[in-house]
Amino acid sequence: MRQPKVTVLGGGSWGTAVASVATRNTETLLWARDADTVTELNERHTNSRYLDDLPLHPRLRATADLQEAVETADVLVLGVPSHACRAVLTEAADHLRPWVPIVSLVKGLEQGTRSRITDVVSEVLPGHPVGVLNGPNIAREIVQGYAAAATLAMPDHHLAQSLQRLLSSKLYRVYTSTDVTGVEVAGALKNVFAIATGFGDGLEAGDNTRAMVITRSLRELSRLGVAMGGQERTFSGLSGMGDLIATCTSPHSRNRRVGVRLAQGRTLEEIAAELKQVAEGVKSSSVVMELADHHGVDMRIAHEVDAVINHGQPVEHTYRGLLREAPSHEFHGDAW
Ligand SMILES: NC(=O)C1=CN([C@@H]2O[C@H](COP(=O)(O)OP(=O)(O)OC[C@H]3O[C@@H](n4cnc5c(N)ncnc54)[C@H](OP(=O)(O)O)[C@@H]3O)[C@@H](O)[C@H]2O)C=CC1
Numbered sequence: 001m002r003q004p005k006v007t008v009l010g011g012g013s014w015g016t017a018v019a020s021v022a023t024r025n026t027e028t029l030l031w032a033r034d035a036d037t038v039t040e041l042n043e044r045h046t047n048s049r050y051l052d053d054l055p056l057h058p059r060l061r062a063t064a065d066l067q068e069a070v071e072t073a074d075v076l077v078l079g080v081p082s083h084a085c086r087a088v089l090t091e092a093a094d095h096l097r098p099w100v101p102i103v104s105l106v107k108g109l110e111q112g113t114r115s116r117i118t119d120v121v122s123e124v125l126p127g128h129p130v131g132v133l134n135g136p137n138i139a140r141e142i143v144q145g146y147a148a149a150a151t152l153a154m155p156d157h158h159l160a161q162s163l164q165r166l167l168s169s170k171l172y173r174v175y176t177s178t179d180v181t182g183v184e185v186a187g188a189l190k191n192v193f194a195i196a197t198g199f200g201d202g203l204e205a206g207d208n209t210r211a212m213v214i215t216r217s218l219r220e221l222s223r224l225g226v227a228m229g230g231q232e233r234t235f236s237g238l239s240g241m242g243d244l245i246a247t248c249t250s251p252h253s254r255n256r257r258v259g260v261r262l263a264q265g266r267t268l269e270e271i272a273a274e275l276k277q278v279a280e281g282v283k284s285s286s287v288v289m290e291l292a293d294h295h296g297v298d299m300r301i302a303h304e305v306d307a308v309i310n311h312g313q314p315v316e317h318t319y320r321g322l323l324r325e326a327p328s329h330e331f332h333g334d335a336w
């Protein structure tokens, strides 16, 4: 039987990494809007703008033609940043065959609507089964072939199982879940907390501080996630605790780096120019606070990130402010 063809939209670090893994299992096409990136992917099997000279799977093919990419797809994987999702999906809509399943790799929320990206997919492409693949997955480490794991969440468990086989490898272990909300919210929120952890690291606050911020962030993330409809246990899994550990500690994390640099006195503009890649937590920080207000969840750590990113609060005030608050019961109540 012919294997389903996979198309990945988004030629950045993560879209490229996932496409390279999928190519081991089936014919895979990567859509990138940049023609030079496409040429390099097809001729040299690298994507040097995002992944240096790391070798990609030699059978991976790329195109800059969105119609070609979408009309041949049996499975569509969405790997562009959150701010681009609605526009890219709208352009893709006319070319996609009915019922093609869509898997989002996106760890962000739509600004303005506060929507999860799978909800944006369902709005733009009604009738298509949709899920999300999230976990502690630093793109370059996956391409380098270090072992890693993620969770593929879809409402239909059988469909998740068949996509699991297409998107995993011996070294990239994809688990399944039906908790789309939990997995997706965890993936978006952890970026904001990685910025908070970066504040501590940038101020050279030490290992205990980092562990405190990560652990209390997990509480905060879980409380909002549950209020939004996610299952509590999801947040102690790969997309919750797992991704918090990776993103809050990795020198490769772009969100953590934003926090470190802000603490060192750099401006967001300077940091964006240095990074040249997306750090979703910057845009998500205000959306997370809107969601926290909407669901009546007190989120002190996220609040401080929002204050620094969007309201010019110095990073040092953030720490002093948080430490002024008395701790309460570890697992009950709203205090951070
Ligand atoms: N990198 C990682 O380790 C991981 C990332 N993710 C998530 O994956 C998503 C994608 O991130 P990532 O690949 O890292 O991002 P990168 O910054 O590495 O790349 C972004 C990609 O999106 C493209 N792009 C940007 N804007 C548009 C647009 N308007 N239309 C079409 N294409 C666009 C860029 O194209 P161009 O080059 O032409 O600008 C580039 O190919 C994010 O939500 C991120 O949080 C999830 C897990 C791991």
Ligand SMILES: O=C(CO)COP(=O)(O)O
Pocket: 107, 135, 136, 137, 138, 139, 191, 194, 243, 246, 247, 252, 253, 254, 255, 256, 278, 279, 280
């Ligand atoms: O999502 C990621 C790791 O799981 C990548 O994190 P950054 O976007 O902070 O680099």
